[in-house]
Structure formats: C-alpha cells, structure tokens
Amino acid sequence: MTTLTHLQRLEAEAIHIMREVVAETExxxxxYSVGKDSSVMLHIARKAFYxxxxxxxxxxxxxxxxxxxxxxxxxRTAKEYDLExxxxxxxxxxxxxxxxxxxxSSLYSQTMLTDPLKxxxxxxxxxxxxxxxxxxxxxxxxxxxxxSFRSASHRWDPKNQRPELWKLYxxxxxxxxxxxxxxxxxxxxxxxxxxxxxxxxxxxxxxxxAPRPTVERDGQLLVIDDDRFRLEDGEHSxxxxxxxxxxxxxxxxxxxxxxxxxxxxxxxxxxLATSSERQGRAIDKGQGASMxxxxxxxxx
Amino acid sequence: MTDTPTVYRPxxxxxxxxxxxxxxxxxxxxxxxxTCGSVDDGKSTLIGRLLYDSKMIFEDQLxxxxxxxxxxxxxxxxxxxxxxxxxxxxxxxxxxxIDVAYRFFATEKRKFIVADTPGHEQYTRNMATGAxxxxxxxxxxxxxxxxxxxxxxxxxxxxLLGIRHIVLAVNKMDLIGYDQAxxxxxxxDYTAFAxxxxxxxxxxxxxxxxxxDNIASKSSDTPWYDGATLIEHLETVEIxxxxxxxxxxxxxxxxxxxxxxxxRGFAGQIASGTVKPGDKVRILPSGKTATIGRIVTFDGDxxxxxxxxxxxxTFNEEVDCSHGDVIAAADNPSGTADQFETSIVWMDxxxxxxxxxxxxxxxxxxxxxxVATPKYQVNVNTMEQMAAKSLELNSIGVxxxxxxxxxxxxxxxxxxxxxxxLGGFILVDKLTNATVAAGMINFALxxxxxxxxxxxxxxxxxxxxxxxxxxxxxxFTGLSGSGKSTIANLVEKRLHAEGKHSFLLDGDNVRHGLxxxxxxxxxxxxxxxxxxxxxAKLMTDAGLIVLTAxxxxxxxxxxxxxxxxxxxxxxxxxxxxxxxxxxERDVKGLYKKARSGELQNFTGIDSPYEAPENPEIxxxxxxxxxxxxxxxxxxxxxxxxxxx
Numbered sequence: 001m002t003t004l005t006h007l008q009r010l011e012a013e014a015i016h017i018m019r020e021v022v023a024e025t026e027x028x029x030x031x032y033s034v035g036k037d038s039s040v041m042l043h044i045a046r047k048a049f050y051x052x053x054x055x056x057x058x059x060x061x062x063x064x065x066x067x068x069x070x071x072x073x074x075x076r077t078a079k080e081y082d083l084e085x086x087x088x089x090x091x092x093x094x095x096x097x098x099x100x101x102x103x104x105s106s107l108y109s110q111t112m113l114t115d116p117l118k119x120x121x122x123x124x125x126x127x128x129x130x131x132x133x134x135x136x137x138x139x140x141x142x143x144x145x146x147x148s149f150r151s152a153s154h155r156w157d158p159k160n161q162r163p164e165l166w167k168l169y170x171x172x173x174x175x176x177x178x179x180x181x182x183x184x185x186x187x188x189x190x191x192x193x194x195x196x197x198x199x200x201x202x203x204x205x206x207x208x209x210a211p212r213p214t215v216e217r218d219g220q221l222l223v224i225d226d227d228r229f230r231l232e233d234g235e236h237s238x239x240x241x242x243x244x245x246x247x248x249x250x251x252x253x254x255x256x257x258x259x260x261x262x263x264x265x266x267x268x269x270x271x272l273a274t275s276s277e278r279q280g281r282a283i284d285k286g287q288g289a290s291m292x293x294x295x296x297x298x299x300x
Numbered sequence: 301m302t303d304t305p306t307v308y309r310p311x312x313x314x315x316x317x318x319x320x321x322x323x324x325x326x327x328x329x330x331x332x333x334x335t336c337g338s339v340d341d342g343k344s345t346l347i348g349r350l351l352y353d354s355k356m357i358f359e360d361q362l363x364x365x366x367x368x369x370x371x372x373x374x375x376x377x378x379x380x381x382x383x384x385x386x387x388x389x390x391x392x393x394x395x396x397x398i399d400v401a402y403r404f405f406a407t408e409k410r411k412f413i414v415a416d417t418p419g420h421e422q423y424t425r426n427m428a429t430g431a432x433x434x435x436x437x438x439x440x441x442x443x444x445x446x447x448x449x450x451x452x453x454x455x456x457x458x459x460l461l462g463i464r465h466i467v468l469a470v471n472k473m474d475l476i477g478y479d480q481a482x483x484x485x486x487x488x489d490y491t492a493f494a495x496x497x498x499x500x501x502x503x504x505x506x507x508x509x510x511x512x513d514n515i516a517s518k519s520s521d522t523p524w525y526d527g528a529t530l531i532e533h534l535e536t537v538e539i540x541x542x543x544x545x546x547x548x549x550x551x552x553x554x555x556x557x558x559x560x561x562x563x564r565g566f567a568g569q570i571a572s573g574t575v576k577p578g579d580k581v582r583i584l585p586s587g588k589t590a591t592i593g594r595i596v597t598f599d600g601d602x603x604x605x606x607x608x609x610x611x612x613x614t615f616n617e618e619v620d621c622s623h624g625d626v627i628a629a630a631d632n633p634s635g636t637a638d639q640f641e642t643s644i645v646w647m648d649x650x651x652x653x654x655x656x657x658x659x660x661x662x663x664x665x666x667x668x669x670x671v672a673t674p675k676y677q678v679n680v681n682t683m684e685q686m687a688a689k690s691l692e693l694n695s696i697g698v699x700x701x702x703x704x705x706x707x708x709x710x711x712x713x714x715x716x717x718x719x720x721x722l723g724g725f726i727l728v729d730k731l732t733n734a735t736v737a738a739g740m741i742n743f744a745l746x747x748x749x750x751x752x753x754x755x756x757x758x759x760x761x762x763x764x765x766x767x768x769x770x771x772x773x774x775x776f777t778g779l780s781g782s783g784k785s786t787i788a789n790l791v792e793k794r795l796h797a798e799g800k801h802s803f804l805l806d807g808d809n810v811r812h813g814l815x816x817x818x819x820x821x822x823x824x825x826x827x828x829x830x831x832x833x834x835x836a837k838l839m840t841d842a843g844l845i846v847l848t849a850x851x852x853x854x855x856x857x858x859x860x861x862x863x864x865x866x867x868x869x870x871x872x873x874x875x876x877x878x879x880x881x882x883x884e885r886d887v888k889g890l891y892k893k894a895r896s897g898e899l900q901n902f903t904g905i906d907s908p909y910e911a912p913e914n915p916e917i918x919x920x921x922x923x924x925x926x927x928x929x930x931x932x933x934x935x936x937x938x939x940x941x942x943x944x
Contacts, residue, residue: 001542001543001545001546002542002545002606003329003539003542004329004330004541004542004606004608004609005326005327005328005329005330006328006329006330006410006411007326008608008609009330009541009608010330011610012569012608012609012610013569013610015569015610016554016569016610019554019555019567019568019610020554020664022555023554023555023623023664046598047597047598047599048567048610049555049557049567050596050597050598050612051557051559051563051565051596052557052558052559053559135401135402135403135404136403136404162734162735163425163426163428163429163647163726163735163738164429164735165428165429165432165433165724165726165738166432166433166720166721166724167433167569167721168661168662168724168725168726170661170726170728170733170735172659172728172733173733174733185402186402186404186413188404188406188411190325190406191411194322194325194326197322198326264318264319264322265318267318267322268314268318268321271314271321272314
C-alpha cells in the first residue's frame with residue numbers, strides 16, 4: 001500500500017477541483033496576484049491539464065502601487081509559460097487621485113482592487129474565477145465553500161451557501177451569476193511553503209530577505225519601492241535586511257526584519273514566528289469581522 | 301489536570317534542524333474528521349484546545365483571543381477557546397456555530413483537517429456535509445447530560461454517511477469530578493444505542509476540552525482510564541483513501557485532454573484500486589473495453605497510480621470515452637442501472653416533490669432524475685421508520701430514484717470499490733439551482749424485479765399513474781393578442797421543470813396540419829374547436845396535462861370541451877385583456893387589418909367574444925406579468941392536488 005502524503009493529497013484535490021471547473025463552467029479565469037499562493041495555483045494548473053496548457057487566462061489586478069519586482073516576476077512568468085495574461089487597472093480611480101497615502105485603506109482597496117476586479121469579471125464575462133484563498137487565513141474564510149457563489153453584483157451571502165458534499169461541486173448558476181473557486185482551501189501556510197520548496201517553484205524575490213530601503217511607520221516597516229513614496233516629517237530611509245510574508249500594495253504592506261534568504265530559512269522563521277500571516281496587511285485591521293464584510297462586498 | 305505533557309513540541313526541531321523537520325513534515329499523512337455534539341457540548345472549545353495544544357495559534361491570535369474572551373467569552377478571565385473557532389459575525393452574536401468550519405492542525409505524525417459541524421437541531425445538512433469527507437467522527441457528550449437526542453441523530457448520520465471510525469468523547473469530565481461510574485454508565489448507554497443502529501465499534505475517551513484532560517496527554521485525574529488519548533487515537537487510525545487501494549480500479553472521467561491530434565487523454569481522480577499501463581479496463585456505461593497505454597502526469601509517466609491520485613490515462617485503442625464516463629477494471633467493473641433504492645438527506649427549505657425532475661450529480665455524471673414517493677422516513681430520534689409522502693428540510697428517508705439514462709455506480713457502503721465517489725450523489729433544483737439533497741445509493745433495482753406485468757388493459761389511470769400525475773386540460777381563452785400563448789408556454793415550461801408530462805396545442809401546430817382545411821367562418825371555428833377538444837381528450841387519456849391556447853370565443857364550444865372531460869379535470873383559464881389594450885399591442889398587426897376591413901370575422905371587431913362566466917382561473921393581464929400569471933396557474937393546478 002502506498003500512503004499518500006498530505007501534500008500529494010492536497011495537490012490531487014486541487015487538480016480535481018480545477019478540472020471540475022473547466023468541465024462545468026463556460027468561461028473560467030484564474031486570478032493571479034503573483035504572490036506565493038498564486039504561484040502554487042499556477043503550478044498546479046500546469047499539472048492539472050498537462051500536456052495541454054491551462055485552458056484559461058490569468059487575470060492580475062494591478063493597483064498601480066504594486067512592487068516593481070512583482071510586476072517583473074509576473075511578466076517573466078507569463079512569457080516563460082506562454083500564459084494568456086490580462087492586466088486590469090482602475091484608470092479612473094488613479095486619475096481621481098485615489099492612492100494609498102491619502103485615501104483611507106478601505107476606500108483605497110475598494111476602488112483600486114475590488115472595483116476593477118468586479119469590472120473585469122463583468123466585462124470579459126467570466127463565470128468562474130479561481131482564487132488562492134485558504135481556510136486557515138482568517139475566520140470568515142474557514143467557513144467559505146470551495147465553490148463560492150456570487151450574485152450578479154458579485155456579492156457573497158454567507159447565510160445562503162450551497163452544501164458541499166464528498167467532492168461533488170454544484171456549478172449550476174443563472175445568467176450573470178458567477179463562482180469563485182478556491183482550490184487551495186484546505187492548505188495551510190506551511191503546506192504552501194513546503195510545496196514551493198518540494199516543487200522548486202519560482203516565487204517573487206521579495207519573499208527572500210535582502211537589504212532594502214525602509215521606513216518605519218505606525219509600527220510597520222515599509223519598503224520604499226519607488227520615488228512616489230512620500231516621507232513624512234522626521235522619517236528617513238534606512239537600509240534594513242527585510243522580507244515579506246505576504247505581498248499587497250507596497251505602501252500598505254509591512255515587511256519583517258529577517259536574514260532568511262532561502263526557503264528552509266523562511267519556513268523555519270515562519271514556524272517560529274509569533275504573528276500570523278495577515279498581520280502585515282493594513283487592510284485586515286479594524287474590527288474582527290471586517291474581512292467577512294469585505295467578502296460580502298466582493299473582495300476576493 | 302494533566303501529567304507532564306507529551307504534546308508535540310516542534311520548536312526545538314525547527315530551530316535545531318529545519319531540514320530534518322521538513323523531511324518529517326513532508327512524510328506526514330492526513331486524516332479528516334468531524335466533531336459533532338449538541339449545543340454547549342464544547343465542540344468549539346475542544347477544537348480550540350487541539351489548535352492550542354498543537355501550537356497552531358499564533359501570538360497575535362492569542363492576544364486577540366484573550367481580549368475577545370474578556371469581552372464576550374463565557375469563561376470569565378480565562379481563555380474561551382470557542383471564540384477562536386466561531387467564525388461568522390452573526391454566529392458570534394448568537395454564540396452558536398451555524399455552519400461547517402474547517403480547521404487545521406498537525407502533530408508529529410499527521411496533519412488533520414477538522415470539520416466543525418453544528419449541533420443545532422435544524423442544521424442536519426451541515427453535519428452531513430462535514431461527514432461526507434471525514435474518515436472519523438468525534439461525537440461529543442456532555443458528561444453531566446449523557447446520551448441525548450442529538451447524540452443519536454449525529455451518530456446515525458455519521459454511520460449513514462459511512463464513517464467507519466467513531467470516537468465517543470465524554471467531555472466536561474472535570475464537572476463530574478472525573479467519576480468513573482458516571483462515565484461507564486454513559487458508555488454503556490451509548491453502546492446499546494450504537495449496536496441498535498449497526499455501529500459495531502467505537503472508541504470512548506473521557507476528556508475535558510477546557511482543562512485538557514486526555515486530549516494531548518494522559519490525565520492524572522482519570523487513573524482508571526487506560527486507553528489512548530484523543531490525539532494518540534487520531535494519529536493511529538486507518539485512513540480510508542489508503543485502504544481503498546485494495547479495491548477494484550475505478551476512475552470517473554472529468555475531462556478529455558486533447559491538446560493536439562496526436563494526444564487524447566482522460567483526466568480524473570482515481571476513486572479506488574490501482575492502475576498500470578497494460579491493464580484492461582472497461583468504459584462505463586457503454587461497456588467497451590480498452591487497454592491502458594500511459595499514465596501521464598506533469599512530473600513524468602507513472603508505472604502505477606493509486607486511489608486518491610489525479611492522473612491522465614491514455615488508451616492503446618481508439619475508444620469512445622468522455623466526461624461523465626467511468627473507467628473501471630475490465631474483469632470487475634462497476635454496475636450500471638437507471639433505478640435505485642437510495643437514502644436521502646433533504647437539505648432545502650422547499651420539500652421533496654415526488655415525481656419532479658431534479659438534476660442528479662454522481663461522480664462526474666450529471667443526469668435528470670425523479671424521486672418516487674419515499675418508502676419511509678427515519679425518525680432520527682427513535683430510528684423508527686415512519687410513512688412519508690415527502691421529505692422536508694433536515695429529514696432523512698429512503699426512496700427510489702429513476703434516472704433518465706443508465707449510469708455507472710457503486711453501492712455507497714462499498715467504500716473499498718469507490719462507493720463514496722460512485723454511490724454518493726447530490727440533487728439540484730432545476731429552477732433555483734440550489735443543492736436540495738444529498739443521497740446514497742443502497743442498491744440498484746433490477747428491471748426484472750421492478751416491472752410487474754399485469755394481465756389487465758392499460759387504462760387511462762395506468763397511463764397517468766405511470767407519469768405520477770393526473771390528466772388535466774388547461775383551456776386558455778381570450779382575445780387575439782391577450783397573451784394566451786405566451787402564458788401557456790410559460791406554464792408548460794414550469795410544468796416541465798416540475799417533471800410533469802404535458803403538451804401544448806396552439807394555432808401553430810394545429811392550423812398547419814390537422815385543421816388546415818378550415819377557415820374562419822363561424823362554422824369552421826366551431827369545427828376547429830371540436831377537433832381540438834377531441835385531440836385534447838385523447839391526450840388526457842394518455843395521461844398528459846394538455847394546454848390549449850385558442851381564442852375560442854364561444855361559450856358553447858368551450859362547454860363541449862368541458863363536457864368531454866371528467867369532473868375536476870377541465871380548467872377554463874380566462875386571459876382577460878381589454879380590447880383597447882390588445883388592440884394597442886397588436887403584435888401581429890391583425891387588429892389594424894381587421895379595422896381596415898382586410899380581415900373579416902375578427903373577434904372583438906366584427907365577431908363577438910363571449911367572456912367566460914365562471915372560469916376556474918381568471919388572469920387580469922393589466923394587473924400581473926405573464927410570469928406571475930404562469931406561476932399562479934401552476935400553483936393552482938399543482939397546489940390543489942390536481943396533478944399529483
């Protein structure tokens with residue numbers, strides 16, 4: 001008897017889910033944030049349909065305040081694997097002066113992340129979108145289905161979720177409605193890292209520690225990724241060895257001081273860490289149930 | 301109180317030798333289990349404790365937890381582990397868990413996925429959901445309360461969903477002073493019940509989720525207990541997907557991979573058994589045979605693949621095989637059938653409608669299926685079989701199901717041969733797309749057993765009974781342009797979706813054939829309606845629900861039609877649109893032609909319309925939409941027991 005390891009089982013499950021979506025929906029898309037979870041999803045998508053290429057495009061919502069290294073990684077990956085890459089950006093929001101420095105984080109993320117996502121899904125007519133969300137990230141996500149329904153206005157109704165039994169996913173929906181699919185629902189952060197190590201998956205270098213220009217603000221270490229970063233009075237750039245556990249818009253994503261510059265060191269640090277992953281993101285702060293509220297509004 | 305903890309302490313290994321740690325972790329297996337019990341039995345507390353003891357709680361979460369515990373906790377200033385697990389905002393306020401939440405933790409030996417399923421009586425569907433993917437069930441009992449109604453319900457459901465490993469966790473032992481006699485009494489009580497429903501084995505553990513007794517480490521307060529701790533037990537029970545490798549090979553085909561003309565592969569996740577190149581397989585339901593050519597994966601071709609793996613298979617022969625088919629061992633294939641006895645858990649607010657067509661999904665097969673009137677419903681408190689005409693939300697029953705074509709299947713309880721993947725199914729409502737039920741195939745009905753040849757003529761009643769409906773004639777009457785055909789069409793669509801057998805007679809399908817020799821004189825109009833009435837009557841004799849949509853302006857002809865039918869079978873439906881409104885719509889431009897004299901004998905202009913005096917149904921089209929009218933008619937027809 002061969003005992004499958006938990007990673008083999010999680011991978012087989014994710015492949016099963018991706019194939020179900022391709023078999024049962026009309027126009028799927030994979031949301032590609034270029035982060036580590038997205039990188040794992042992309043890797044599994046290449047496995048699921050091999051020797052065919054993944055039969056769907058990859059959509060990146062670019063806020064305009066993305067790390068440059070992330071954009072470089074995105075373009076290099078798309079070219080290397082010959083992906084159909086779609087990039088969506090809210091030009092109107094940017095023109096109206098919405099930015100992470102002056103705009104509140106809630107309005108900013110709604111305007112530059114959630115709105116363009118919804119706009120792109122509607123404009124291209126995607127009826128299914130893969131996301132990299134995991135149930136271990138946040139309490140609201142622990143209860144979300146793997147196939148999660150969205151109304152025509154992209155809202156999530158946590159009270160009205162379809163029961164999911166065995167590995168039977170009901171993908172039937174009315175016109176205008178769509179599904180968000182989370183193939184990595186049952187993975188933990190450690191699983192993701194271990195899989196990246198095991199499968200030798202190329203990830204954005206920002207996850208590895210390196211000397212970077214930083215500034216300390218509101219208890220967070222921010223990296224000055226380009227010259228749009230405004231230093232406030234008394235602030236000045238300090239070079240520190242830092243890395244990121246999660247990648248969002250650069251002015252809103254806190255780095256951690258670290259010397260971990262390879263995967264075992266990152267995993268070691270993660271396992272010994274005392275703060276959970278999303279703490280680095282300003283967007284999740286506020287009252288306990290705020291992620292649930294954002295999800296209801298259409299945030300991924 | 302606990303002894304020196306044998307709790308998993310990964311920090312030392314992580315800090316000293318990360319590579320060794322990663323190697324250990326990489327080879328862990330995975331066990332999925334559910335926890336279930338009544339409200340206040342301490343499920344959430346237990347899970348919170350498991351996360352805490354296995355170091356899956358980070359410090360910021362712990363800080364938030366301590367804070368939350370003071371504000372809304374139930375443990376005074378102590379940590380309320382339940383708050384760590386209870387997720388959605390509404391639930392937090394109510395203080396009860398109302399959905400299935402999945403949690404993760406790991407020990408030195410295994411990774412675990414826990415489905416936290418609700419104990420609240422009305423949420424049986426969530427428990428079934430959590431149980432469907434679980435290898436093991438932890439049934440929690442409050443030691444002060446003993447075996448309750450909910451305990452029975454959850455045990456029955458866990459057993460029904462084929463969970464082989466049951467753990468009886470007698471919780472809150474600290475609150476009964478770790479009293480062995482009380483514990484033994486509870487275990488004896490549960491044993492009697494478990495045996496009565498066919499649970500042959502279970503493992504009982506005395507615990508305290510709050511104090512940590514016998515969770516990760518042995519409690520010094522229960523010296524009389526010599527069994528394993530809860531975690532030890534979870535670390536050592538058999539994992540069902542591994543056991544399934546011993547069964548016969550089955551793989552439902554999810555997707556046909558055709559990147560180019562030279563490659564044709566069949567993608568799926570293996571439900572049971574193993575497969576190797578050269579193996580003879582049978583493709584179901586067609587029954588054609590083929591030989592496995594390659595087992596293709598991104599990481600290279602495999603020499604062998606086993607249950608649980610997602611792979612792509614190729615055949616040496618050119619054989620038809622598509623999405624929904626099952627590839628099975630040629631010498632030991634799955635059965636195929638189109639009638640089954642099934643156990644059903646109803647999960648929707650709207651009850652089961654026997655005879656109605658639902659979408660059925662089993663494995664990767666999607667078919668249309670009708671459920672017969674249940675043989676019985678199970679009272680989950682007493683396990684009594686009770687007569688039932690339908691199944692309501694959270695009820696469990698046994699009923700026969702007929703699919704519109706043969707499907708490959710396994711009895712659900714034949715887990716070794718892929719029963720979970722090929723015997724479990726969901727039913728989906730065709731109109732709302734909601735998942736309304738989960739079911740399990742008990743066995744297929746053999747045609748020879750099921751068809752009873754009777755030495756009698758096939759009567760009108762027999763025709764109708766076969767269709768599970770009563771014959772009806774829905775006679776739509778109204779002015780030209782009143783909306784008769786539109787509404788009749790919508791009514792028929794809804795009837796069709798409800799699984800009813802119907803036929804719509806209208807100008808299009810009658811005037812061009814049967815009645816093409818008739819014009820529009822009064823005599824011809826009467827003959828037209830007479831023929832339509834007779835055809836409709838024949839169709840109702842065949843058991844159909846017939847809809848007619850003709851102006852039929854004269855009371856007398858409509859009475860002829862009515863008199864042909866038995867009492868209660870004729871429904872006159874007046875689609876009432878004022879002449880001015882119909883003339884203004886003038887969809888076909890007929891009123892204009894009639895006004896200009898181009899058309900003679902036009903109803904409402906130069907020929908009378910005799911409105912019904914006492915129609916069974918009156919539709920005011922100025923007050924409701926066609927959809928609303930159709931809904932009202934269908935409710936009226938089906939709601940008064942007419943078509944059932």
